[in-house]
Amino acid sequence: MCVHIGQGRVNQLGGVFINGRPLPNHIRLKIVEMAAAGIRPCVISRQLRVSHGCVSKILNRYQETGSIRPGVIGGSKPRVATPDVERRIEEYKRENPGIFSWEIRDRLIKDGVCDKTTAPSVSSISRVLRGSRPGGHDLDRKADHSIDGILGERENERVHTLLVEYEIYR
Numbered sequence: 001m002c003v004h005i006g007q008g009r010v011n012q013l014g015g016v017f018i019n020g021r022p023l024p025n026h027i028r029l030k031i032v033e034m035a036a037a038g039i040r041p042c043v044i045s046r047q048l049r050v051s052h053g054c055v056s057k058i059l060n061r062y063q064e065t066g067s068i069r070p071g072v073i074g075g076s077k078p079r080v081a082t083p084d085v086e087r088r089i090e091e092y093k094r095e096n097p098g099i100f101s102w103e104i105r106d107r108l109i110k111d112g113v114c115d116k117t118t119a120p121s122v123s124s125i126s127r128v129l130r131g132s133r134p135g136g137h138d139l140d141r142k143a144d145h146s147i148d149g150i151l152g153e154r155e156n157e158r159v160h161t162l163l164v165e166y167e168i169y170r
Contacts, residue, residue, distance in 0.1 A: 011051060022070030023054060031058050032068055065117050081120045081128050088113050089120075089128045101125040 027048060034044045041059065045052040062068055081089065085108065092104050099107075101122045108114045120128070 011049065023050065023058070025068060028058050028068040028070075031055055032062050035059050067117070081124055085113060085120060086128050089125055093129055101129065 027050065030048060031044055031050070034047070035041065039047075041055045042052060044050075045055045048055075058068065088108060088111075089104055092099055092107055104125050105119050105122055108119050109116060114120070
């Protein structure tokens, strides 16, 4: 059920929202303050009448960037991985072929190449790595939808090892 109030609507919890618009900063700040006080996201959601998904998204963004500000609406995203960052990503992958994209992101931040706000996303890092495989860029390569093609040989070995260990100790 959705009740109209001018531009706003009422969600299932009784909170007013405008579809497609960010939550006001004072509510975002309250979400972060309540979480810092040890209040669980489900309780925050009910008390502030904001969906659980919205609370989780704001807390994740705050944890990743340290900011409560919403993302930019519309427009095109700037190129995140500069040539220097791309070189570092490829260097990390050469040093450790089994490294995961999220580990590369963490290392870029730890090594001071980027900070939390300027580091490329895990998907951007994966895209850079796909483009640096022998054979060239995504367009030059035939899609391989097998598990090995999706995960890569090395990562598939890690998954297999985890599954075997899980079966042994279950």
